[in-house]
Amino acid sequence: MSADGEALKNDIKAMILRRLRIEDLMPGDIEDDAPLFGEGLGLDSVDALELVVGLEQEFGVIIADAEVGRTAFASINALVTFVEEKRA
Amino acid sequence: MIGNPHPGDLRRALGGGVLTLDVEDIRRLLPHEPPMLMVDKVLTLSPGRHGVGIKAVSGNEYGLHTLRHGFVFPSTLALEGLAQLAALVLICPENGVIPKDDAPRARGSIAAIRSLEMHREMTEAEIIHLDINIAKRLDPYVRVEGEASIGGDRYVNAVFDLAVSLET
Numbered sequence: 647m648s649a650d651g652e653a654l655k656n657d658i659k660a661m662i663l664r665r666l667r668i669e670d671l672m673p674g675d676i677e678d679d680a681p682l683f684g685e686g687l688g689l690d691s692v693d694a695l696e697l698v699v700g701l702e703q704e705f706g707v708i709i710a711d712a713e714v715g716r717t718a719f720a721s722i723n724a725l726v727t728f729v730e731e732k733r734a
Numbered sequence: 735m736i737g738n739p740h741p742g743d744l745r746r747a748l749g750g751g752v753l754t755l756d757v758e759d760i761r762r763l764l765p766h767e768p769p770m771l772m773v774d775k776v777l778t779l780s781p782g783r784h785g786v787g788i789k790a791v792s793g794n795e796y797g798l799h800t801l802r803h804g805f806v807f808p809s810t811l812a813l814e815g816l817a818q819l820a821a822l823v824l825i826c827p828e829n830g831v832i833p834k835d836d837a838p839r840a841r842g843s844i845a846a847i848r849s850l851e852m853h854r855e856m857t858e859a860e861i862i863h864l865d866i867n868i869a870k871r872l873d874p875y876v877r878v879e880g881e882a883s884i885g886g887d888r889y890v891n892a893v894f895d896l897a898v899s900l901e902t
Contacts, residue, residue, distance in 0.1 A: 692845045695875040695895055702870070712873050 772815030793859035816880035842898035
């Protein structure tokens with residue numbers, strides 16, 4: 647992954663922790679390939695809306711519906727890929 | 735109770751797809767009954783997008799008098815009013831027509847409060863002006879930005895997530 651990709655990954659992880667007020671983890675504690683919802687980071691469906699708003703406000707990327715969200719939020723790596731593709 | 739003078743049709747008064755709702759319309763769309771009905775009239779409603787309404791507080795509401803402080807209207811009930819107005823905006827049909835009087839009504843709950851500012855107290859009869867915008871939708875949740883004001887002064891500002899469905 648490029649330096650820009652790594653920076654984007656860290657920015658997204660920091661956004662998730664800040665938006666969801668997760669204070670006991672650091673960006674480096676979030677595994678890149680682990681699921682964000684259910685197992686892994688353990689987020690729920692209410693958290694998804696906050697992340698959708700955060701992506702729109704902080705990264706200029708719109709997630710149009712829940713189906714797109716399911717793909718984008720599969721993992722940190724999936725989310726980084728989604729943001730990069732939308733920005734390309 | 736006087737029967738609904740507009741069976742089947744919600745009031746459409748402003749053109750351009752903008753609706754107004756009286757209390758009978760509201761009671762056909764929401765399951766809430768007084769004293770927990772927190773929207774008395776909808777002044778303008780753009781289905782799925784925006785709504786402005788009012789709640790008239792008389793000062794005689796049951797259970798809101800305290801021995802030490804007299805009448806106190808909890809600010810959280812203004813938040814409930816914003817949520818009920820948002821539910822109306824979300825379920826009100828674009829054409830202002832619902833099929834029949836026993837059509838499904840909205841059932842919803844506040845899933846998350848993202849920010850809440852309470853600017854003043856309410857200790858006497860006043861009219862609350864409610865104003866909400868639907869900021870984002872991700873089924874089944876909706877992000878709502880709302881402001882309740884009294885006489886032009888801010889009363890409650892809130893950003894919250896609502897889960898709304900129709901009764902089955």
